[in-house]
Amino acid sequence: MVQQPPSEGATQGDDETPPPPPTDIDLVIERFPGSFVPSWRYADQMPTVRVLPEHIREAISWLRHECQTRYDMLVDVGGSHWPDRDEPFEVTYILHSMTTNARIRVKCAVAAHGDELPVIPSIALIWAAANWPEREIYDMFGVEFTDHPDLRRILTPNDWEGHPLRKDFPLGEEPVEFYRSASAGA
């Protein structure tokens, strides 16, 4: 569960075969300092990179307009809450390229300070598809998106208290036996 920066890339200097062309992940890591591939099991084999919140807007914009694989469709923007992590609020963007059918997953994680909401720059102004999903993440996880054109609750009523998909939000159900916690191991 602990995310670590990746180890140094294993590149041998005196290799006969030419090095493979850099992937989009490599290019993102090169362009945007602080980006890395979180060590985590991606069971769907989708290339994944995590960028710093201050770079998310440029990174998405670069992938869409400048990167050679034009990622021209924003498939999904989703949030998740990992209370045990240093940066518990994670937003995941999935992009698709119509020309190559490649997909890329960009992640962005932030911490909340005290009672304040965690803050991530909004990409809704550069990509309208992100408007409602970002509102949903604001509603469900309490992540504030700066410069969002219309940041209101979307699924719960306006006077709703709390953010339902946070892990500390009660479910209102009886706990069930046989819960195997993550620390007990799989």
Place this chain on the structure above:
Amino acid sequence: MVMLEETRTESGRMLLNMGPQHPSTHGVLRLMLELEGENVTQCIPDMGYLHTGIEKMCEARNYHQALVLTDRIDYLAPITNNLSYIMACEKLFDVGDKVPERAQVVRVMLSELTRIASHLIWLGTHALDLGAMTVFMYCWREREQILDIMENISGVRMMTSFMRIGGLVADVPDDFAGLVAEFVRIMPRKIDEYETLLSRNPIFIDRTRGVGVITRDGALEYGFSGSCLRASGVEFDVRVNLPYCAYETYDFDVAWSKEGDVYARYMVRMREMRESVRIIDQGAKRLLVLNGAPIRLDDPRITFPKREKIHSSMESLIHHFKLVSEGPVPLPGEAYAAVESPRGEQATYIMSDGSNKPHRVRFRGPSFYNLQVLQHTIAGGLVADVVACIGSIDIVLGEIDR
């Protein structure tokens, strides 16, 4: 949710609530319209009336139990929801490529039957919104036939929950092939019948041609998928571009159109129904060859032991008990799986922390993204076009609100 305090703006424009109980909003969608005479000057969609917290509920259930919730997301196409959830689970358990072929064929056939059933509801209600009452009755007649097939295989008409991680809950009964063959035989002629009523109907054409136009760039800007995206000139279909369940081995065409208006979306869906019939026909032929083949993976981590074994062997009984009570436990990790639902790219994104319950389940509902564009399309149009636009986008509120 915002309340309308006033009925008129300062400039004299009328403020009107459309929904959440309006029949033409296809569920509990509420639109706040600002009108100047018959013209819509502004539209603010408001949803959440059907929010049931399915994603949160999934976090409190094990991987087998959460399946039944997925039926209720897009309640017009339960099979495709099941499928995307099950595919995400299979990736998480690393068995995605080990699902038996017979199960894959049945999955494809059921997905396509669901697609036709869902398109029939769309066609019936969409035509009804535009004043064509007869089509509605015809569509319901054929949909009933599909629901009979669903009832025949699973005992339930709509919320079948027929998929399981690693395969299907049971094999299809013997008369499934006959029912499907009958359906495949009659359906193309029925589609002709609907088309005679609508495709060249001057009233229908007047109401749909050039209405609610969404350009190619607009469609990509707003994250469109499915028939709406294809009607705007983007040839993207998850079944072809990112194949799953061996869709690449079936022979079918992707229906698409350049116009991007309500009529184009109508034509794309009509053609899609014909292609679905073709796929079902091919699936039925494959099923004959695979008669008696396994329908479920045999993996003790995930799948239940056979019923006879439970009755005769203590270990199998314990195994069954553990799988029911605790459920299967994946390694930590995450998986995203997308299918082409009748409305577009329906996807499930599961994150696991290594416990027996998913840490986070996200459902990417295509309607949620498709509906975003509505407020921009109908602003500037007529009130009467609002229902045409909503109908053509084919939304399901269960999927938007989850």
